[in-house]
Amino acid sequence: MIRVMVVDDEALVRSGFTMILNPAADIEVVAATCGGQALAAAVEHAPDLALLDVRMPDVDGLTVLARLMELPERPVVAMLTTLDSDEYIATALRSGASGFLVKDTDPDELARLVRSPAAGAVVLAPRVTATVISGYLHHHGEHRAAAHMVSRLSAREREILVLLSQGLSNADIGRRLHLSIGTVKDHVSAVLAKLDVGNRVQAALWAQRAGLLDGAPA
Secondary structure, three states: OEEEEEEOOOHHHHHHHHHHHOOOOOEEEEEEEOHHHHHHHHHHHOOOEEEEEOOOOOOOHHHHHHHHHOOOOOOEEEEEEOOOOHHHHHHHHHHOOOEEEEOOOOHHHHHHHHHHHHHOOOEEOHHHHHHHHHHHHHHHOOHHHHHHHHOOOOHHHHHHHHHHHOOOOHHHHHHHHOOOHHHHHHHHHHHHHHHOOOOHHHHHHHHHHOOOOOOOOO
16 A cells, blocks of 8 residues: 655645545555645655645745655655746755656546556656756756766666666566566666665666667657
8 A cells, every 4th residue: 555645735736636546446645734734744644655746835845855855764755846847856856856746647647656656666747757857957967977977887787777767667677677576676776876866766867867868768
């Protein structure tokens, strides 16, 4: 069961996400709250995944993200965005966000995306990918440094980096490369360690900077 916390200043958004996600057999919305109460709700309910609005009037979403990342058992955090907040993307990634979802995500797609962290995949809505990566690289693109970082990886690790950057779960990567999930997990851990990043989204940004995704299937 994937335990989800929805953090948004609008009650309608919170109730909408709850109504969409709760009917899924493997998903439970354990808390739906505004930003000011998010930390207390996270401590009380220990969610696996927090869907966190970027912009809230009571407490800024980036402030909430930083506080959640300080918890001993911190949740995976996917930022909720309207695609008009590119200036927040770099800060959110550096602060530990593991993905971005748009608020008007199709209901059928939402449950699938929420399942991604449990399967070891990136929480990233498809139409957010270009905005996230291109916006981040515009401000922080250092292709030479990226190429140096990626050169630390073995050929197999680079192959896995490309696949995880495409949003594939550990199970999907295993099937593609005929590897066990345990072996894939070990390779992914090695990739994150060698790139000195905390999650798969940040690893995907290194792959993009280094040109590994040029011509790769979306």
